[in-house]
Amino acid sequence: PDAPSVDTLMVQLDDPEPECRREAALGLEGVADAVPALLRRVEVETESTVRDAVLTTLAAHDTDAVARGLAEHLSSDDAALRTAAAEAMATMSGSVPALMPQLIADPDHDVRVMTAMVLADLPHPGSLSWLATMIAEDPHPNVVTAAIDALLPAAGAEQIPLLESAVGRFPEDPFLRFTVEKAMPRLTGTSR
8 A cells, every 4th residue: 555645644643543643653754844743742642652653753853953852851740751852862963962061051950860861872972071071060969970870881990080079079979979989990990
């Protein structure tokens, strides 16, 4: 059978049947005119498989409009939506980096925690330096810990002073201290 038209797929985005919505979202891959409708669908979609399909299609566009639209969900009360938006943004190395200065300075520390999650997987040469900035400068220990977690897989001995400084900035935070202490043997090449 012929593939459904774009107009048909756009209507199917609101179909009561989740599988129909999922197939519509996937069928709209590469259709720039569908981006606003897909962004609206993310806001209201409750089925995780459909939401994942919508986010996959949106992330493939990798445009400023998509990046901004998804970044709005980093402050969502819905933890699954926050995480799914962050995971989609982490694949968007073309458009998301332009948002980083704004996101790492967001007044909401929960948004900054999610930003660290994005940076953990964002394939961009600036990711490590943005994480280092968050570790060195962010005033909230949860953000610093999230940034450390995101940095550690790529960290080497050169990051030890940065990590030790973070522990010094938040001496009363046991989780941050534990995170750094656990990583130190690998970073120093010693074992405990």
